[in-house]
Amino acid sequence: MRAAVMTAYDQPLVLEDLERDPLGPHDVAVRVDASGVCHSDLTILTGGVPFPPPVVLGHEAAGTVLETGSQVTRVRPGDRVIASFVPLCGECWNCVRGRGQFCRRAFRVSVTQRWRRPDGALTTAMSGLGAFAEELAVHEWSLVKVDTDLPAEQLALIGCGVATGVGAALNTARVRPGSTVAVIGCGGVGQFVVQGARIAGASRIIAVDPVAFKREKALALGATDAVDPGPDGPAAAVHELTRGRGVDYAFDVVGRPATILATYDAVRDGGTAVIVGMSRQDETVTFPAYELFAREKRLVGCFYGSSQVRSDFPMLVSLVETGRLDIAATVTRRLPLADVNEAFDAMRAGESIRSVLVPDTGNLMGAAA
Secondary structure (H helix, E strand, O other): OEEEEEOOOOOOOEEEEOEEOOOOOOEEEEEEEEEEEOHHHHHHHOOOOOOOOOEEOOOOEEEEEEEEOOOOOOOOOOOEEEEOOOOOOOOOOOHHHOOHHHOOOHHHHHOOOOEEOOOOOEEEEHHHOOOOEOEEEEEHHHEEEOOOOOOHHHHHHHHHHHHHHHHHHHHHHOOOOOOEEEEEOOOHHHHHHHHHHHHHOOOEEEEEOOOHHHHHHHHHOOOOEEEOOOOOOHHHHHHHHOOOOOEEEEEEOOOOHHHHHHHHHHEEEEEEEEEOOOOOOOOOOOOOOHHHHHHOOEEEEOOHHHOOHHHHHHHHHHHHHOOOOOOHHHEEEEEOHHHHHHHHHHHHOOOOOEEEEOOOHHHHHOOOO
16 A cells, blocks of 8 residues: 655655554545545644654545454545544543544554554555555544445545534634624635635625735635735735724635734734644744733634534535535646645645545546636
């Protein structure tokens, strides 16, 4: 089984032939039909979140069940599944209280090693998945079965970008109909925050990004305004469009200290700033504490769109099937696994919204965009 392995930080991924250990009683083997390349993968590749190599990167995938362990009950061979980068046991303190994104058993499952490199050494898979591969070997808690004919490249993005972006608007912020929204950073996840705000009924959605084609895509997907942050920054651009008031909800989908502060500054008094982008662990943010008291703004973290994957994944599938949510428009590159490093290059250059790795671009998905 071929997989793209991170052997060192800030170095190209290396394709290796890995051998799977025998499945445990609750493990599942899945053929990867598509996997998305997310900015979180780049953050780990550059050492922004310590994840010691070697590791098979990738955490956004859809596929078909090939084989199951002896005690698996959630899926069976032939099922179409979306991978969840947070395993969900459904039984722990957080899971039973509707906070499955913080499943207390997730870490143990995520660090289980199931693949061996050519030298026989075991390797870790990112989030217990390792989606930049031809197959997954995962705990059944990491899979959600879906009954749909949607293309795999769209289902794969539900596993992270869609659930995070749409969930940020619907679950975390709970955007109210008629409200005003700003989205700072309109890459893959940002485009889904825009759509989530549209689905929620926001009256004005301001997309802020320095890249023109991302602003244009956001307008096509539901933004009412799209602006370049310019030299004065995102907050100034938002205030100019709102007569100096700011918006009801602002979303940072970049995860840098400057954009987090700009997101906080972009909301009105009493408004809500939601931090969606994954920051590097060595970065910090400071601002006057008096702001929280005097302006009554809410600063809210957002992990995985506050998603409860067993119910949210099928809901998102339904939104796509009924035309309320557009995933296809966000797929700007389709590449074979061997070209995974090109996807990272395009991301660094700001040339893509979402790259998707597919088994055979010629026969399955059409020519690369």
